[in-house]
Amino acid sequence: MSISIYDARLLLTGLLTTLALAVVGCGAGFLCGFAVAICRTTRAHGMAPLRAALYGYCLLFRRVPFLVTLFLVFFVSQSVNADLPTFAVALLTLCLIATAYLSEIIRGGLESVHSGQWQAARALNFSYWQALRYVIVPQAWRVIVPPAVGFFVMFIKDTALASQIGVMELTSAGKVLGNKGLPSMLVYGMILLLYFVISYPLTRLGKHAERKLAVTRNR
Amino acid sequence: MPLLEIVDLKASFGSHAVLEDFSMSVDEGAIVSLIGPSGSGKSTLLRVLMGLLPIDRGSVRMNGRVVDYADKAALHALRAEIAIVFQQYNLFQNMTVIDNVMITPTRIRRWPRKDVERHAMQLLTRVGLADRLRAYPDELSGGQQQRVAIARALALKPKILFLDEITAALDPELVGEVLETIRELSSDGITMLIVSHEMGFVRKLSSKVVFMAQGRIVETGTPQQIFDAPLEARTRDFVGKILRH
């Protein structure tokens, strides 16, 4: 009933898998979320159906439990007969969900920039993209970063559910060790501790960023 | 031929008409001021001319050519010739003073950087802010920000400068410095269209004054005519009220 080097390696692999899922999922989610947010903030009439579709997408993936989305993507991928590894399925689901949440955060940031900034940019003959790039987005960062960090922390916790479709991440590692006969309290206590170790510094970072960025700026 | 000519302009917000039967001309080198009670459509006119609000009817001519506001290229060309300074200054908060002035000529117009830099320095010296080049807008007072906004507008070498109630949002002690800057610039011969409540300033500086109420022109004339010998009763009423203090 002792912990061997193999157990430690299992935990490490699990930890790295969790981190990989979280970082890649969130990273891709941020990029796609940016694209979605920009699409949703345009006012062009022609884009109305796209905007509606994206609105529906964001609503759907935030109002359906992570686990359900995961199972749905899993079973769809199974029936399409792709011999997709479970890691890929989990990653795809994570990206879909992260995009939905992060696009809301980014959209909030873009819309928080005072309309006078848009007016000044347009009056100075900035194109839509130039206005976004030089004026709006740099100012939106301040509003985007704290909730985005908060989301990333939540996201790391959500990766635990990937264990349910067979991905060998940290929680699965815990299950394996538990099944081997080690005392559950010890095993799961350790898993909780490991999650804490990766999440807590980020939470602190987020709070620090929030304080630093909360400088009031006039319009 | 006037530089800017407006003929029978009509604009509305939904069903409410904010500008009606509006006709006016601005000659080159002239300083035309729009005065009138709040809600008379003065600021709306500037926004409509810049293409920030839509036109229902009427035409606008710049240098003799009619402006087609629906055509992106024409709008682009128009905005290259007119520069506007807003009441809320609207300086780009994420850029320093010098960057605010330089960004449009360098990035948007793609003028050579050296020339732009020299011109920007000249302008900022002119408005009295040569020592605050690297400051950010939130480090400056309202009056200072407004002066940067003026420099930013002039950096594009516009044919006409629109000034939309540029002192209305300032603390009283800061109004003077901005008006002084405009006074100096007027001696350079820049054409200006000014919307303002500062009657003393309007009276001293303008070559033509237009009194508006409820989206229509009530009376047009020289400052002496409008302030000292108004023809219309409404003009007399307004002038009387504001000049009392």
Add this chain to the structure above:
Amino acid sequence: MTLQFRPILEQWPYLLGGAWLSLEMAVLAFVCGMSIGLVCAALLQFAPPYPRRLITAYVTFATNTPQLVQIYFLFFGLPEVGVILPPLAAVLVGMTFNAGAYLCEILRAGFLSLRPAELEAAEVLGFSRLQLIRLVMMPHVMKVMFPSLSNQFIMMTLGTSMASVFGVEELTGRTLSLGADTYLSVEAFTVAAVLYLVISLVATFTLVLYGRLVHRIKTRML
């Protein structure tokens, strides 16, 4: 890929029963969590340093670790120390543990949003202690906390889906069974997703309405 929804949709009472259980779980965990949260928030405000540090440790720990693993810990760990709970109870304890921490944070933010100036003004105008709490503090605190509390409840309702891992027959659990029985898991989970969406929209709508009518809080619907 042809989809057959009929066999799944025919089982709507079964699925709806699962949805109802999910809601019941969420409500129970929310109420218990609120009790814990209130006590913790109050202790954080008024207690001496040592209990405060303990509560802070609890809140920090519970909000930085996954709820799933917390439940695993209880589910597999408690029997080892002699406490045997049925799966539903273990899940509820886990959810309450998790919720208590988040709710404590929300309540704390609510308390801290009170400005002394507002209370002073009321005091000077002759409000009694009780009137002060009822007419000035509570409405203000409710306005600040209501969106976060509503959001927390919706998140908890969606969070009940992980109970399926432990065999609880709530909506996700029943969907898994149904999918396995009919070999129509794709259709089953599509229906489940729609059901969860409907539940969360109805809950959001109800909460917004409640907020508007009872507490006069104006929020956007979605």
